[in-house]
Amino acid sequence: MDQSTEDEVLLPFEREGSSRRGFLQLVGFGIAGASLAGCSRGPTRRAIPALEASREFVPGRPYWIASSCGGCEAGCGVLARCRDGRPIKLEGIPGHPVSAGGLCPAGQGSVLSLYDSKRFDGARRIVDGRGQDLRWSAADEELTVILDGLRASGGRVRLLTSTVNSPSTRVAIDRFLESFQDARHLSYDGLSASAIPSAHELTHGERVLPRYRFERAKTIVAFDADFLATWISPVEFAAGYTRGRDLDVQGETMSRHYQLEARTSLTGCRADVRTRLAPWETGAVLSGLCDLLEQCGGARGPCRGAAEHAPHAELLVTIAADLWETRGESLVIAGAQDSEVQVLVNYANELLGNYGATLDLVHASQQRLGDERELAELQAELADEQVDLLIVAGANPVYDLAGALTVERAKLLVSCAAAPDETSELADWVLPEPHFLESWNDAEPLRGTFSLTQPTVPALRSGRTLRATLAALGGDSRPDRELLRDHWRRELHPRSGVEDFDTFFDRALDDGFVVLDEQRRVSDHFVREAVHAVASAPAPVTGALSLVLYPKIGMLDGRHGHNPWLHELPDPVSKITWDNYACLSPLTAERLELEEGAVVEIAVTDDAAAISLPVHVQRGQHDGVVAVALGYGRLGTDRFTDVGPQWLEGRPTVEAGSVIGANARLLAVDSAGRRLDGRHVTLARTGASVELAATQDHHSLVLPEHLAIEGHERRDLVHTTSFAAWKADPHAAAHGHDLPVTDLWSDDHSGDTTWGLAIDLSKCTGCSACVVSCQAENNVPVVGRDEVRRHREMSWLRIDRYFEGGEDDLRALHQPMMCQQCDHAPCESVCPVLATVHSAEGLNQQVYNRCVGTRYCANTCPYKVRRFNWFEYPREDALQNHALNPDVTIRSRGVMEKCSFCLQRIQEAKAEARREGRDVRDGDITPACQQSCPAGAIVFGNLRDPESRIAQLAKRPRAYSMLEELNVQPSVRYLAHVHNGRKEEDHGAH
Amino acid sequence: MHTELQTAHRPPALIGGNKTPTDVTRDVCGPLERRPTRMWWLAFAGALTLLAIGVVSVWYQIATGIGTWGLNRTVGWGFDITNFVFWVGIGHAGTLISAVLLLFRQKWRTSINRSAEAMTIFAVMCAGLFPVIHMGRPWLAFWVFPYPNFRGPLWVNWRSALLWDVFAIGTYFTISLVFWYVGLIPDLATLRDRSRGLRKKITGLLSLGWDGSARTWSRYEMACVLLASLATPLVVSVHSVVSTDFATSVVPGWHTTVLPPYFVIGAVFSGFAMVLMLMLIARKVMNFEDYITTVHITAMCKVIVFTGSIVGLAYATELFTAWYSGSEYEQFAFSNRIRGPMGWAYAVMVLCNVVAPQFLWSRRVRSSLGMVFTITIMVNIGMWFERFVIIAGSLQRDYLPSAWSDYVPTSIEFGALIGGFGLFFTLFLLFCRFLPMISIFEIKTVLSGGHHATEEVEETKERGVA
Amino acid sequence: MMALNGKILAFFMLVIGTVVLARTASVRLPGNNQGYEPVQPIAYSHRLHAGELGIDCQYCHYGAERSRHAGIPSASVCMNCHKTVTSGFDAFLEEREAAEKEEREPQRIVSSELRKLFDAVGLDEKLEPTGELGKPIEWVRVHNLPDFVYFDHRVHVAKGLACETCHGPVQSMERIRQHSDLSMGWCVNCHRESSIAPEGHLVEHASTDCGVCHY
The missing domain is CATH 3.40.50.740 (Rossmann fold)
Incomplete structure (x- = not known):
């Protein structure tokens, strides 16, 4: 093996004047072209090597390039995994102050936008509506x-x-x-937070957006701020938030998170205590909170007496007590675009001494300027x-x-x-x-x-x-x-x-x-004169509703409107894809006699603006609001007409010449161009009705009432307990069935490796970054709206979301669900052709090329994680095929597929280890879902290696496997969800 | 058979019209030698139309993808496997009549066993079609057979119930075909002797040089009894194996030990209903009232009411087992089966399979051909729904509520369902047209009047030699 | 009876004849490209380079050690030698003789095949840049695996497997030829055999898991 040749590979004269860009041009497109040409089975396949060899780039070997994500303004650091001259996957840079190794769904999806063939190519002058392409120099x-x-x-x-x-x-x-x-x-932001700097201008004399340090907060009170999903810097916040609640590291403490909000946000349904708050009452409630905090501090301030009239007075007393107890380690935030409200937020944080602790003005955020x-x-x-x-x-x-x-x-x-x-x-x-x-x-x-x-x-x-x-x-x-x-x-x-x-x-x-060292000085003088108690705004008159606009985790303000992955990503709360819709609380929907899918015209009461959207009945939402997602109705979304299969009964994802969803901003901008919050709108049924494309139909662990069996009204699939109960007894959450296990079969594999995955449900925020990451890594096709309606989404990894509790204390349990790689896999024994078999390392392998497509395996899978290629799924944009991962087979029509634990990454790590003559170490292999998770909720490793992280986690009392009683012996361990609800609300173990 | 002939017990009304053996030969062979009737042409055109709908649907489905069916990630089997199990079940009556009743020396089977067996073969052909077209890649269907290959070699999965199906159905089809063909040989010889030209050449080839000698008859009889003995266990095994597709899996509603007997008895039940239905039509269309008499109809009605009651018992057992199991998933599966979104299908099933046949206890109902015909159709519908309820209804809502899903069939699936019937009726009508629908020589053994049957046999023998 | 025996004999003759014909005409199953030996754009000789000159395989196919693909060498790798060697030795000697005879400096002789290489990298006869952009050489791929098979050279090289084991006597091939049938059975059998450890030796288990090649 002659390795000394490396240096001689490049000729001196060729080295000169050959930029890497030039090289990439040659090698990248040479091989990409060859590999694409190779897809069609021509009589001959060409292999076109680069003209120049290079030390860095070996065809077939992935390499990483550090960069920054442009998916939004949060500025996460990303590593782009490239193959043969083109990026195919983005991951967060470990240790980056913002992304901390994770990446959000929009960031994951943005690699696909690179290969968008509809992008402009060069300068263009438009004269009389006709575009003229020009060279840059001419322009x-x-x-x-x-x-x-x-x-x-x-x-x-x-x-x-x-x-x-x-x-x-x-x-x-x-x-x-x-x-x-x-x-x-x-400058303005599509998703603006400008009220916060404006409030700081009033209270601190400087227009500054603080950096929120959730990891330092023991009590978090959020008013309508969806900080785990879309608010300012969600990846950073999710990482910080979970660090403050990490039961494995801290053990003794866990932050308590109060969320008061009008709509049901992802962050809200992860909160320990959540209540519904009318948007017009936010100011009054915050004033009341400030009053209570003033009282705790024994001061008399501008909010004196506000607590008496404040709504949710009882809850506010609890919140204030919690905040005061953890002052200096607490955080109050609000999503409202109202500087008066934000001034109150600043005041609350000032009273609690949070500035300099959980709010950092020195390393201030520049993400919303x-x-x-x-x-x-x-x-x-x-x-x-x-x-x-x-x-x-x-x-x-x-x-x-x-x-x-x-x-x-x-x-x-x-x-x-x-x-x-x-x-x-x-x-x-x-x-x-x-x-x-x-x-x-x-x-x-x-x-x-x-x-x-x-x-x-x-x-x-x-x-x-x-x-x-x-x-x-x-x-x-x-x-x-x-x-x-x-x-x-x-x-x-x-x-x-x-x-x-x-x-x-x-x-x-x-x-x-x-x-770099930041030398900025920040004034610590707080201008109390700026603070005024705020009264409730007028509530909508009878028949009208207050409009709440919110961004979706993938679409954001609409900038990702041309990204099919993000369109098909189920909303983590509603589980609906490919659309925006008018969310109504169940009570309001009933009152207005509107059912799921009924198209309504939403009209502003004091304006001519109106849009039509289907209704979605959303639990946990305030009865006085209608919530509509931003980012839809984008020009050019008619490109998705042909996304997904075309057949006799197939319906297009979007009617030709039409667009996906409607632009909700039409309702919320006045003639002066100001964007308004909480406008009052009325709904009128149009008579039309559509079927929304949701990936989940039943939203609760509680069975339908008329079908439930006595004693089994609720399926205990997601184990959950309270922090207090868990602290008293770490086994509180482990209410598994300790059934005697009898095996008919001998052990399926006897080696020293069983790959497993541990998922901490306490950490998982349901943000769905893993879902898009998996899609990007494993070439999971986009199937279009109609196929999702037919329940044929292809995602290998889905996040099951179950609502718990009543309307006023709604909580969601998120459970990422992928192939459980069972040791006694029911799918394996039923395949007639051995297309799904057990590996010596405990993996349940799906061999696409052997599969004849009986779907028997999918039927017998208790977790329903197997996905069938019902059609040949083309991409609406062929250029986007360049984003395909060359290490994963493209599945043809008629074969079954499923999560492989990123087998290609396992094989790559093993090959590298062998090349270096060593064993695979714990941590060498990270599947795509683990790598992208901002919260670090997923850990992969060898269950049979007692030293490995996963083996440690699997031994935790919180660990359990899904449907243990079936004795299918899954290799995925879930760590029970622990919430830190108020003591009087402790449910304890179910 | 000679001894049998001598001691044959002849129930007076088994064959009506005081037929002589010559009459029988004439009556049965006659329609085959004349031009087809208008009725036949009409029926054949209808069957072909159904078949054409099926061919177009299946062609479209194979060309486009299984997605043209209404299945989804949760309900992976719907009409396809329902049709498969339904048709396999239909086949059972034929084997039961021709083999089991032969061994039990039930004389009344003679009039219907030929067509019942033909029905078996056609039903198994229809059944065999669905597992092939339900595959995502039907062009690779041969991979389910163990054959030498260059993949290592790579064999099949002996633990898979689907593979057992391949062997069960394959064996069943082979034995049924051979048994049916062997049974046809003497009649083919008769046809050969009565015809000339191309027809004579074909029937001559197919009758394998039958000469009607005593030795031939003796060997023939031995072969028939052997084949019947081979076929008899298949009646039990085939549908038991088919039921293991469900019984051996972890799906609540499938995973139950009662399924094999439940399936077998259901198969006999639906098979008899189908035979009876076809016979009622055939005796009318082919003027076989004298051969298929009320005796046959009554006998079959009795089998139907008997098996129907066992099916009812099986339904009750299933519910009891679910309740007694204490498994929340199992209990929910049945709660959902009865009261869930497909509760209507369960109601149809119980009504058609358990309630409707009970009317056959009444002699009046049994003797009303219209009523019997209606009940047989209801039983067939009911049995189709039974499979549908078990398959789609169980898959629909299993363990994780997040994955629950409805199932709505598409037009293409209905096309395939219709096509199955089209294929069946087309084959059956062709059979009526080209082969003796009633076993001529066997009927002669149960004639109540006229000549002794042996004379006719002698006659055949002589002609055969000539 | 005679006629029947004749028929049976004829039948067996037919079967035997078909088998013999199939063997002699080396009928292969679809997908088996054993013996594939396409004409390449440059008449590169493995016999000369790997056999006669004894150049190590991985001098050119250096990807085999580090990557899944062994890789086809870039033109720049060829130029490591061919900036000096521009023609066959015979032609070179001939030119020297001729030059000696004519009492002049021997000229640089460029063989017609190497001419193509120089064209590719954008050099003229005197190995001066022509100023034109080079054009990569489009070799014809000989060893093709289906898209659903992932073969990794790096692991096999790391385990000390000789290239010839799969690629055959390349050092004697004028034009590269597919030596093995590259069927799944061929792969699997080798993996099976290498799993069997000879006495006293610990041989790394070569996995026969499907997921080793198919993912």
Whole structure:
């Protein structure tokens, strides 16, 4: 084995002038092309090697490139796993201050957006509604002439963006705008949190968004903030939140989480104590809470007397007591977009001494910097046609503001949208931005934390970052990478203490991020004068409901509206895919005589705006509200017409020429372009009815009343207990059936390995990152709305969600469910052709190429985790085939498939171990679900290795297997769910 | 058989019309030698239409995917396996009549055993079709057979009940076919002797040089008894094996030891109902009133009411077992079966299988051909629903409530269901047209009047030699 | 009886004839490409390189040690030698003789096959860059496995398996040829045999789990 040849592989003359990009172009597309061509069984298959060999890239060997996620503004650090020159999977960077190794569903899904064939390719000028593609240089030339004119004439230039947390881009923006006499940068966020910085401006004198440290909080009180799913930085918060509740590490303490909310959010149904709060009462309740806290502190403050009139007075006393007991280690947050309310939140945190502890203003968050108030000014200018040039980047105001911001009235509108969107439709110029996986960028999500984004693939579409575009229009035509390095050299390198810039930059590039010492001083003076008690807002009149808009975990504000994975991801609360809908509480639905799927027209009482949506009856929601998800009704979603199989009785996912869902913002934007919360709306039945595509039909562990057998009304499938009960007796949750086990068969495998998975139900937040991660890793096809309706979703990993409790104390139990890899697998004994068999390592292997598709195995699977290929599932966008994982077989029609515990990763780890002449170590293998889990709820390993983490977990008293009494001996262990409900509410073990 | 002939007990009304052996030959062979009647053409056109619907549906399904059926991740079997079990069950009566009743020397079987056995073969053909087309990749269906291969070699899974099915059904079909064919040989010789031209050539080839000699008869008789003995255990084994598809799995509602006898008796029950239904039509259409008399009908009605009552008992046993098991899943499966979303199918099943046959206790009902015909149809519908309730109704809601799902069949599935009947009737009508529907030589052994049957046998022998 | 015997004889003759024909015409089952020996874009000789010159397999196929794929060498790997060696030795000698005779400097001789290699990497006869972008060589893949089979070279190399075990006497093949039938039975039998440890030796268990190759 001659290994000394490595260095001679590259020729000196070839090394010169050959960039990695050039190499990637050659090797990546050479082999990708060959492998794609290889899919069709031609008479000959070609193998096209790269022209240049390389030390780093060996065909067939995966490699990782550190970067930053562009799925939202949270700025998680990601590692892109690449194969043969193209990224196929994203994972969080372990140790990254934001992502901490996890990644959310939207982040997982964003690798697919890279291969979106509908993205813009190069600059485009739109004249009379017809697009004209131009070379970038030509576009720059033309635009420079226009810009020079504006510079000379003092024309009004406006740049509208979402949060820009890239420091180098911010510098480029400043430099660009400086050259004009009247130029401004305005920013707003699709999912805005601007009321929080605004409140801090009032109370702390600085517009700052604190970094919330959930891991330090012992009591968490959240008002309508869905912080585990979509609020500001959910991956970071979920990781912190679970760390504060980790029964394995802390043992003695567990944070208590109160959630008061109007709709049923994912975070809410994970809370220890949850109650329904009318949105119009939030201010009054917070005032009451502040009053109670003032009383605890013996102070007399601005909220004096508010507790007397506050709704939920009894609960508030408990909350206040809990908060006071853990002052300095508690956290009060609110999702309301109302600075008066947010001032009260700040006040509560100030009273509790939480600033500096659970709210960090030094390493403040930069994830939401937009200021909505500026939009009104811009709208006024636009209305008067005073804007000469409007550049829109990273935002889609026409959609986000439902047309209220009349961007088309700017004399010249330049859009930097990556793919056609509502704003670019109206633009005069489109200067598209690239996908984050094919571009250079940086980000500072938290002050002092700097992330780098680097290309993982040669650009598939010709795009240019905002930084490069603005630099080019300002006459600086250096490549983007140089612009970035320049900024880092000047601004960040001096702070790093590293002598050599290249070393500093390369290390940051390697790690994906760098944390620099933050020297900022923050005033600790709290302006009490800013605090005022807030009374309840007027409740909706009879017949009207208060409108609550919320983002879904995958769609967010609609930016992922063209991503089929995220459309097909079941909402963690409603379990519905491919749509948005009007959520009503069961009581309200009954009162309005509306049933699931009935299409209603939602009309604003004091406005002409109206949209039509189907009704979804959502338990746990306040009776006075209707909740509608944002992000739907996006232009171009008619592309999903042909997603999924086409056949005689098949119905299209979306009618041709139509769009998926409706844009709920239409109801919540006034003519001045302001986005309004809690508008009052009325519902009217249209007469139409649709069948929503849900992946779960029965939402409770309690059986239907008329079918239940006495004594077995509830199936004890998700073990749950209270923290108090668990502390008193660690076995409290282990109420398994200790049945005598008799085996008919000898042990299926006798080796020293049994792969297993442990899932801590206390940690799992139900966020569904694992679901998308599994889909990306295992080439799970998208089947479309109609197939989901027919219960033929293909996800190998699903999250079962069972509601517990009544409307006022609703709680959800989430249970990730995948193949349990049973040792006595019922599926194995029934397959006539041995297509599913047991491995020597305890895996239940599914051999696709042997399967004839009798579906007998799926019938006998007690967990119903087997998935059948009912059709050949094509992708609506063939380019997206590049996101397929080459290490996993594409399953043909008519074969069964299921979770394999990421067998390809097991095999890869074993092959590497053998190559290095060692044994596989615990932790070498991480299946995709484990790797993406922000909460660290999933652990994979060898159950027969007593030293392994999983073996330790399996020994915990909380550990149990599903349906133990069947003696199928599953290899998945669940750790019982422990909640920290109020003592008087302790249910104890069931 | 000679001894049998001499001591044959001849119930007076077994064959009506005071037939002579010559009459029998003429009556049975006559329709085959004339042009088909309009009635036949009509029936045949109808059957072909059904078959065509089935062919188009199945073709579309194979070309497009199993997704064209209404199955889903939870309910993996619906119409397909229901049809399979239904048709296997239908087949049973034929074997029971031709083999078991032969061994038990039930003379009344002679009029119906030929067509009952033909029915068995066609029903098993229909049955065999469904497991093949229900596969995701039916073109690889041959993988269920153990054959030498270059995969290591890779064999089949002997633990799988589906594999046992392959052997059970394969054996059953083979034995039934051989038994039926052997039974046909003397009559084929008769046909050969009565015809000329191409028909003579074909029947001559098929009758394997039958000469009607005493030695031939003696050997023939031995072969028949042997085959009947071989076929008899199959009556019990085939449907027992089919029931293990369900009984050996962990699905609540399937996992129960009562299934094998339950399935066998249900099969006999539905098979008899089908035979009776076909006979009622055939005697009308083919003018066989003299051969298929009220004696036969009454006898079959009695079998139906007897087996129907056992089926009722099986239903009760099933419920008792579920209750007695104490298993919450088992109990829920039956609670759901009766009162759940498919409760209506359970009601149809009980009404048709348990309630309807009870009317046959009444002599008046038994003697009303219309009533009997209605009940036989109801039993067939009921037995189809029994399988449907067991299969889809059990799968629908098992252990995890999160995975519960409804099942709504598609038009393609109905097409396949119709096609099954189309295939069956098409084959049956072709059989009526080309082969003697009634065993000529056996009927002659039970004639009440006219010549002694042996004369006819002698006659056949002589002709055979000539 | 004679006629019948004749028929039986004829029948057996037919069966035997078919079997013999099948064997002699080496009828293979569909999917078995044993003996596949396609013409390659460059007449590269394994006999010369691996046999005569004794170059180690993994000098070129260096992926075998680190990756699932052994890989087909990049043109740059070929150029490691062929920037010096541009033609066969005979041609080189001939040119030297001719040059000596004509009393001139011997010219660089480029064989027609190597010409293709130089074209691919964008070099002219004098090995100067032509300025044109190179074009990768499109080799014809000889050893094809179905898409649902994952074979890993790295493990086999790590376990010390000789390349010839599967690829046959490559050092004697002018043009590369599929030596083994690459059927599943062929793989499995080898795995089975290597699981049997000779006395006193501990041989790593070569798994016959389906999931070793199919996932």
